[in-house]
Amino acid sequence: MTGITTHATDRANRPDLLSPRELAALGGLELVARQVVEGFLAGLHRSPHRGFSVEFAEHRAYQPGDDLRYVDWRMYGRSDRYYIKQFEEETNLRAYLLLDASASMAWSSRPGELPTKLWYAKQLAMSLALLLLRQGDSVGMIGFDESIRTHVAPRGGRRYWHELLRAIGPVEATGRTEAATALRDIAGRLQRRGLVVLFSDLLVDPETTSLALKFLRHRGHEVLVFHLLDPGERELPGVSDARFVDPETGEELPVSVADLRREYHEAVERAIAEWRESLAAQGIDYVVIGTDQPMVHALRAYLNKRERLG
């Protein structure tokens, strides 16, 4: 994978900064993911390529903030100028993209205006897959609800991205979410340690799910959790009294919204905090992504994670 450094910061050239609605207008899954990644990479100031198995690629002028470790002192001795060495990097990271395909992922609080959580998860997953593949990592994908629905074994190579596209495209949101079961199943299938990225709305049992994620951590995986939240899930809808129906179970709950609005908001925030706290305790990165936010936030979270991985 070749690292491309540009200074273009024009928002028009940064699809990763576009809102999901604007992204949806760009085209299909492949085009959107590609443009997001291209735009994201164009906005990077520093090369993300570090680590072992380094093969020199070229020099570039030093810029303040560059790591002094990569200053080519020989070139400085000859030319009395600072140059930074850039390398072509080969990695052996296996990334597993776990996509929650339960029925709750197909919900949007504002249909036509906001994408579903599943759509957002697909876009984000394919963008990450593209990034990973460009870095020479192996990427696999697993779609699950109560059980594993789709399984694509991790492989490397840019062509493989299209196979991932073909596999993730038909994934539909059906069934109930049993993340704990699926994660345990997945943990059994992952033979080599790698990066596990979970895209889910986390409308699951926190304890069992946390336990399953903890199990993955015990198997040596790095885990990154993208908690996808629709803005309508942070606040109750603007109705007075309603019977709220769970799309997964069909359960109804009559609620006086006026009586519970503030309490609900607090409950959501408290749940997020609990997730963050419990996952952080296990070394699991936890990122809350709203479906109305640009994808750059998620990608940056990935990069931060990737940098820590070295």
Added chain:
Amino acid sequence: MMGFASPALLLIGISVAVPLILHLLQRQQGPRVVFPALRYLRRAEKENARRIKLRQILLMALRMAALVLLALAAARPFVRSGGAGHEPTAVAIVLDNSLSTGVIHGERRLFDELQERALETLAQARPEDRFWLIRAGAPWEPATPGTAEEIAEQVRRTNVTAGESDLGAALTRARSLLAAGAEGRRTEIHLLTDLQGTAFRGATEPGAGAPPVVVWAPKGQAPENAAITAVEVGGGLPPRAGERATVSAFVTGSRGGDTIPVRLAIADRIVGAASAPSGSAVLLPFPARSPGVISGWVELDPDALRGDDRRYFVTRVQPPPAVALGERVPFVDEALDETEDLPVAALGDDAEEFEIEFLAHQAEDLAHVGGGYPALPREGEDLVQERERIAHPALGAAGDGDQGVVVDFDPLAVEDLAQTFDDARQGDATEVETLAAREDRRSGLLDLLRLGGREDEDHPRGRLLQDLEERIPRLAGQHVRLVDDVDLEAVRIRRGVHRALAEVARVVYAPVGCGIDLDDIERGPPGPDALTRLAHAARLAVGCTVGAVQRHGEDPGGGGLPHPARAAKEVGVRDPAARHGTLQGLGDVLLECDLAKAARPVEPGEGGAGHRRPCASCDTRASFSGQVNPWPRPVQADRPAGPIPVPWR
């Protein structure tokens, strides 16, 4: 003590159940919303269940309390503090005591309730307060300010009147009283009424700053009520004696049935009944009566408002018209001949004899005057119809003298002297009953010729009782009744003024409290002796044993029936005997009868007066029955003077 001005509005408090019902039902209703984050929702509800429940209960309680307060506010609560809690106030109490307030609600009159409300207001008074009482249903009377005790006494003395109220005028008057007499006090008008719509006909818009009006009116639907709003006897014309007529009564209001029964009572007897729908007039038969004043009433079945169920009337039954013949005409002879051929059955069983009377205008006296005397007097002259009788001056009018010639003159007043003794001998007046063919309508020709059958009216006992009755003052409802027919006109006292009608005029039946329709009230003229109007022109006719009436106070009927015993307290208007003697003869002038009148048109004044000129010297009247005949007749030349006996066949 706390009360409510509109306690019915407390029913709004029932609505407090609405929040409770909503609280119980709201969880079962509402739209169905697909919401995946039900986990958070359930968690929020579970964690805050107690607080949420408490909040809901508090909210429900607040809503219910708001509704209770709304109901209380609508009911307008007030606190009675025994009159010690208000500033000095000037209150004008307008108490409606019109006829309609006499309606009975349940078992008591509406007016009694109005009275109680007024007394309640007065009971709350403070010594600094000032009150006026305006009776809206009574005639205008001065309203003076007073203390609560004084006004309360006036309220207690107030009763339902027969009149209608004018609340508009009463309110205007109350404002004026308060404006003038409040003297810095707070002003109020308390209107206690049944809110009849007709009582506000003259209501005016109060100006700015007018005192507030507190109205108390009965609640609920007014009871059904029917009323007689008008009674008319004979279609506006007084009924004739012996003729049937009708009484029309206008009935309004409502009652249970389609029609409303109406009854006619005359002289305390029900004489007719009919029924009519509301808003229409019903005709009731008015039976034939003898001349005189007749009182009666038209009534409905009693309902809630008794005051308008009966309406009284008084009417005067006019005597039948008289036909006088000034001279002999051929058809009279034919009629007389005809009477001789009348069958016995046609005359009735009670009749004993006929009396043929002639209106006496001496044909022989008139004949030499020339010009011809009309066989039938023209309308407006006294012989056509009996009208109001007034005393005629004893002297001829100034215009009469030049038209007459002296036919009899008694300068020595010998006859007057003799008559003086005659007057002294006759202590009491003689009651005279008309002998008109009152109810005997079997022969029109006989009526025309004054051939009336003698019936019970001339009976001395009946006349005695009748006279007794006339002298006993009575009110409606007092059953002082000794004779059937009250002929007030016939009761005349010698030397007395006519006072029979005076007893009838302005009759108010106090026990009933209702006005009376006075359809035909004629006050008897203060005329001379009743018989003077019947005096004949001929003074001393052939065969006549008594002198005709010549002047006021002279009674030619003295030779008739003995007068019924009674107290002769009535003092008539007459000339003193001293001046009626011989000395007075020097001042005597020619009487009309001493002159022969030339034929001329009757003066307008004569017709209007409607009396016969008294002339004792010209009167010739007698009867074979020995009774006084008030209807003179002309003397027939070919028959002996005086009544002609007709053998009873």
